[in-house]
Amino acid sequence: MPADFANVNELWARTISETLRAKGVRYAVICPGSRSSPLVFAFDRTEGVEAIPILDERSGAFFALGLVKRTGAPVAVVCTSGTAAANFFPAVIEASECGAPLAVLTADRPHELRDCRAGQTIRQVGLYGSYPVSDVELAIPTAELSDLTELRNTVADQVNCALSTEPGPVHLNIPFREPLAPIEGEPFASPIALSDLRSFCSETTSPERATVEVDLSDFTDSENGLILVGSPLKPISEAWVDNVTRLTDRLDWPVLADALNPIRNHSDRFPRLVTHYDLICRLPQSKGALLPDRVLVIGDLPISKALRNWMETNRPKSVFLAPLPGDFDSTHGNSETRYFDFDYGSPRVARVEASAFASEWTVLDGRVEVEMDRRLEECKPLFEGQVARALSVSLPRGSALFVSNSMPPRDMEFFWKRNDRGVEVHSSRGANGIDGILSTALGIAHRGKPTYLLTGDLALLHDSNGGLVSKVFEGSLTVVLVNNGGGGIFEMLPVRKLGDTFEKYFKTDQEVDFARWAATYGLAYERVDSISELRESVQRDAIRGVRVLEIVTDGKRDAETRRHWFREVADALFVS
Numbered sequence: 001m002p003a004d005f006a007n008v009n010e011l012w013a014r015t016i017s018e019t020l021r022a023k024g025v026r027y028a029v030i031c032p033g034s035r036s037s038p039l040v041f042a043f044d045r046t047e048g049v050e051a052i053p054i055l056d057e058r059s060g061a062f063f064a065l066g067l068v069k070r071t072g073a074p075v076a077v078v079c080t081s082g083t084a085a086a087n088f089f090p091a092v093i094e095a096s097e098c099g100a101p102l103a104v105l106t107a108d109r110p111h112e113l114r115d116c117r118a119g120q121t122i123r124q125v126g127l128y129g130s131y132p133v134s135d136v137e138l139a140i141p142t143a144e145l146s147d148l149t150e151l152r153n154t155v156a157d158q159v160n161c162a163l164s165t166e167p168g169p170v171h172l173n174i175p176f177r178e179p180l181a182p183i184e185g186e187p188f189a190s191p192i193a194l195s196d197l198r199s200f201c202s203e204t205t206s207p208e209r210a211t212v213e214v215d216l217s218d219f220t221d222s223e224n225g226l227i228l229v230g231s232p233l234k235p236i237s238e239a240w241v242d243n244v245t246r247l248t249d250r251l252d253w254p255v256l257a258d259a260l261n262p263i264r265n266h267s268d269r270f271p272r273l274v275t276h277y278d279l280i281c282r283l284p285q286s287k288g289a290l291l292p293d294r295v296l297v298i299g300d301l302p303i304s305k306a307l308r309n310w311m312e313t314n315r316p317k318s319v320f321l322a323p324l325p326g327d328f329d330s331t332h333g334n335s336e337t338r339y340f341d342f343d344y345g346s347p348r349v350a351r352v353e354a355s356a357f358a359s360e361w362t363v364l365d366g367r368v369e370v371e372m373d374r375r376l377e378e379c380k381p382l383f384e385g386q387v388a389r390a391l392s393v394s395l396p397r398g399s400a401l402f403v404s405n406s407m408p409p410r411d412m413e414f415f416w417k418r419n420d421r422g423v424e425v426h427s428s429r430g431a432n433g434i435d436g437i438l439s440t441a442l443g444i445a446h447r448g449k450p451t452y453l454l455t456g457d458l459a460l461l462h463d464s465n466g467g468l469v470s471k472v473f474e475g476s477l478t479v480v481l482v483n484n485g486g487g488g489i490f491e492m493l494p495v496r497k498l499g500d501t502f503e504k505y506f507k508t509d510q511e512v513d514f515a516r517w518a519a520t521y522g523l524a525y526e527r528v529d530s531i532s533e534l535r536e537s538v539q540r541d542a543i544r545g546v547r548v549l550e551i552v553t554d555g556k557r558d559a560e561t562r563r564h565w566f567r568e569v570a571d572a573l574f575v576s
Contacts, residue, residue, distance in 0.1 A: 011141070231303070457510070
């Protein structure tokens with residue numbers, strides 16, 4: 001027997017790992033377990049793939065998702081059989097909702113050990129329902145060349161599915177018989193030498209991406225139009241920014257951009273940028289002179305509830321340009337959704353010169369900016385909205401920011417100042433949950449640019465085990481923790497009026513000492529008591545590893561401050 005492979009499982013698993021490498025996988029997140037042993041050793045021995053061990057499957061899957069968000073390339077995540085695979089499910093859902101090419105590899109028992117009370121065995125085939133774009137179970141390993149060829153082609157096809165025009169996670173369920181470790185089993189003759197395996201696994205094809213052209217010239221033949229840009233579903237490339245710039249240069253419509261989109265950090269390229277649309281849509285003017293007859297939406301709608309309600313009430317004629325299939329209009333308005341990816345071009349549109357309509361929007365936006373600037377400068381004690389404003393003018397040029405869900409993205413939408421710092425922004429706005437926030441941020445930062453996480457206290461605690469990832473993390477992550485004593489976002493909703501029930505079931509203050517929490521995981525910690533301290537801290541040279549900057553705020557008071565400011569500014573603008 002050749003010395004290249006100890007047993008059939010090793011040959012089989014190396015064929016999988018080498019094929020994934022050939023298809024662009026450069027990271028494999030490995031969660032511990034016995035049944036997945038062949039895959040663990042295979043990835044560890046595959047040159048060109050970094051195998052990263054992470055204890056907790058839920059955390060590991062979100063870390064892998066963070067790597068996908070940063071690189072745009074497929075990333076593998078591996079676990080053993082049984083409920084380990086179930087812990088991948090939240091990340092699979094998020095990957096599905098944002099079209100992320102996550103390759104989920106779940107080891108399994110062979111068929112004869114299923115449905116017979118064998119340990120660590122559940123029904124893994126189809127475990128993730130309709131969320132993967134493709135779901136296959138591989139054959140039991142053999143050393144037949146025809147079977148290895150079929151294995152290679154199947155694995156390659158799964159990656160092609162993950163990267164197609166309908167991208168998303170793929171699930172490969174992989175049964176193994178013992179022996180699992182690469183020790184000698186029954187003698188076999190390998191049809192492929194180790195020295196030839198890489199070239200064999202590279203003999204696959206990738207489908208050519210067809211260029212999709214969209215002509216919107218008839219639709220955009222209007223001076224009274226708006227462009228709305230929501231949070232991005234995939235990494236924003238320089239080509240994406242260039243192509244959106246080309247569109248806005250030709251249209252010269254106001255651009256209402258969510259702070260979760262990097263457009264706000266390239267304001268020098270978007271002279272018609274409007275950032276205070278949430279408040280503007282609450283004004284009486286928004287039902288008159290500011291009402292558009294055309295709306296072009298790039299991707300998702302911004303998260304502003306006021307904007308969405310305004311769209312639903314007024315039902316302007318709209319076209320959504322989305323890089324994923326499906327209906328993107330949650331308002332069910334007078335709209336259509338067309339597939340278009342700005343990475344590959346810009347739609348044809350009618351040229352529109354500057355108009356009074358565009359000036360109305362931008363002038364009013366400037367007036368709101370002045371009102372908000374004054375309040376933010378004068379506000380004492382520290383107010384949560386000042387954190388988002390401070391980060392918008394303090395984060396190092398070209399750095400990255402990951403934003404948790406709940407209150408942080410709303411404060412960014414309200415208070416994030418337009419700038420030209422080129423900060424790269426990421427979020428998990430697929431399912432909009434607080435699952436895996438710390439782990440995803442660590443994945444984005446791993447071997448990437450200095451990264452900052454803006455999060456609330458409950459979102460951070462919901463992913464406490466992400467702290468364990470710091471032991472294998474290579475990079476710089478600064479956690480900007482806004483601790484408002486529980487679920488601050490619920491203070492913005494009518495449920496806040498329900499007294500003790502609200503405090504117990506919605507606010508859910510955990511009263512954790514975050515200095516001790518950070519020490520548990522060996523993370524650097526700093527308490528920040530003023531906005532000037534925060535700005536100074538984030539402008540320092542980024543450290544290697546993870547640090548936590550905690551800002552303690554009063555969630556109840558800050559919720560009332562937001563409501564009070566919005567009423568004040570709206571009254572001032574309406575009167576004038």
